[in-house]
Amino acid sequence: MSHNLNLSRLYQKLHIYTLLKPFIGGFLKLVYVHKFALWIKEYPSKGYSKKFNEGLVLKTRLPLHTYLIESEVKEEAIDYLEFGVASGDTITWWVNHHKNIASAFYGFDVFTGLPEDWHKNRTKGEFDMKGNITHIEDHRCKYIVGLFQDTLNEFLDQTTLKKRLVIHMDADLYSSTIYVLITISKLLKKGDIIIFDEFSCYLHEFKAFLDFTSAFKINYEVIAETNNNAQIAIKIL
Ligand SMILES: C[S@@+](CC[C@H](N)C(=O)[O-])C[C@H]1O[C@@H](n2cnc3c(N)ncnc32)[C@H](O)[C@@H]1O
Numbered sequence: 001m002s003h004n005l006n007l008s009r010l011y012q013k014l015h016i017y018t019l020l021k022p023f024i025g026g027f028l029k030l031v032y033v034h035k036f037a038l039w040i041k042e043y044p045s046k047g048y049s050k051k052f053n054e055g056l057v058l059k060t061r062l063p064l065h066t067y068l069i070e071s072e073v074k075e076e077a078i079d080y081l082e083f084g085v086a087s088g089d090t091i092t093w094w095v096n097h098h099k100n101i102a103s104a105f106y107g108f109d110v111f112t113g114l115p116e117d118w119h120k121n122r123t124k125g126e127f128d129m130k131g132n133i134t135h136i137e138d139h140r141c142k143y144i145v146g147l148f149q150d151t152l153n154e155f156l157d158q159t160t161l162k163k164r165l166v167i168h169m170d171a172d173l174y175s176s177t178i179y180v181l182i183t184i185s186k187l188l189k190k191g192d193i194i195i196f197d198e199f200s201c202y203l204h205e206f207k208a209f210l211d212f213t214s215a216f217k218i219n220y221e222v223i224a225e226t227n228n229n230a231q232i233a234i235k236i237l
Contacts, residue, residue: 032202035210040229047071048224048233061197062093064226068166068233069097072193072223077102079163083148083180084170084197085109086127088134094168095138103163105141106155108148108180115147118172118204148176152183161187169205170197177208185216192236193223200230 011017020027048067077100082091085107095105113128133143144151148171165187169177181194196205213220224233 029203032207036200036202036206036229039206039210043222045222045225045232048226050226051228060227061231064224064231064233065090065093065195066097067224068193068195069094072235073098073164073166075100077163078166079103079161080105080166080168081161081184082107082168082170083109083176084127084168084172085111085143086129086170088136090168090170090197091141092134092136094166095136095141101140103140105136105138106159107141107143108151108155109143109145110147111145114173116173116175119201122172148180148183152180156183156187165189165192166195167193168195168197172198172201172204174204174208177205178212181208181212182216185212185218188218188236190236193233194220194236195231195233197231199232200228 048064048071050063078098080091080094080098080103082094082105085091086109088107091105091107111129111131111133113125114122115124117123118126133145144155165184167180167184169180171177171180196209198205199209200206212218219237220234221237222232223235225231
C-alpha cells in the first residue's frame with residue numbers, strides 16, 4: 001500500500017506522467033493483447049471452432065450463427081436481444097432462420113451511429129442510418145430506438161423475458177457493451193447465450209466482457225468462435 005503511494009507521489013512529483021504520455025496507450029494495448037492471448041488459451045471453444053479465416057466479412061461469421069441455431073437453440077422459443085442493429089443484417093438473419101412463433105426479437109439502436117469514437121477508422125457517427133431503418137416484416141420483431149443508456153431500463157421494466165436469452169452484442173464500444181452487460185446481469189440464467197461480434201477488439205468488447213465477468217463472478221464456457229475470435233459465443237453455466 002505505502003509502496004504504491006510512494007510510487008504514485010513520485011510519479012506526480014517528477015511529472016513522469018508527462019514523459020510517458022505518448023507511450024501509455026501502447027502499453028495498455030500490449031497489456032490487453034497479452035490478456036487476450038491468455039484468455040483464448042484458458043477458454044477454447046467446446047463447440048464450433050473455425051479460428052483462422054481469411055478476411056472478416058459478414059458471410060464468414062454466419063456459420064457461427066448457423067451453428068448456434070442448429071446445435072444450441074434448435075426449435076426452442078427464445079428472447080433474442082441485439083444491441084447494435086444498424087442496417088439490420090444480423091437481426092434479419094435471425095428472424096429468418098429461427099421460426100418458433102413464440103420467440104421474440106428485440107433490436108436496440110440509436111440509429112444515428114456510434115455515440116463515441118471507436119478507433120481511428122470508425123469514429124463517432126459511423127453506422128448512421130440517416131433515417132433509413134430496415135423494417136422487418138415479422139410481428140415477433142420490435143426495435144427499441146435510442147441510446148441503450150436511455151432505453152434499456154424502461155424496456156426491462158415493461159417486458160417479461162422468461163425464455164432462454166440469446167443476446168447479441170454488436171455495439172463495438174467499451175462503454176455501450178459494459179453498460180448493457182451490467183444492466184441485463186440480473187436476468188442472466190443458466191443456458192443463456194451471449195454472442196460478441198467484435199470480441200477481438202481487446203480494449204472494447206473484450207475488456208468490457210472481462211471486467212463484467214470478473215466483477216459479477218459469471219461462470220461461462222465458450223461454445224463457438226470464428227475469425228480469430230472476432231466473433232465468439234459464450235453460454236452461461
Ligand atoms: C456495428 S453496428 C451493428 C451492426 C449490425 N449488428 C449488423 O451486423 O448488421 C454498431 C451499432 O451500434 C450502435 N450503438 C453503439 N453504441 C450504442 C448505444 N450506446 N446506444 C445505442 N446504439 C448504440 C450504433 O448506432 C451502430 O448502429
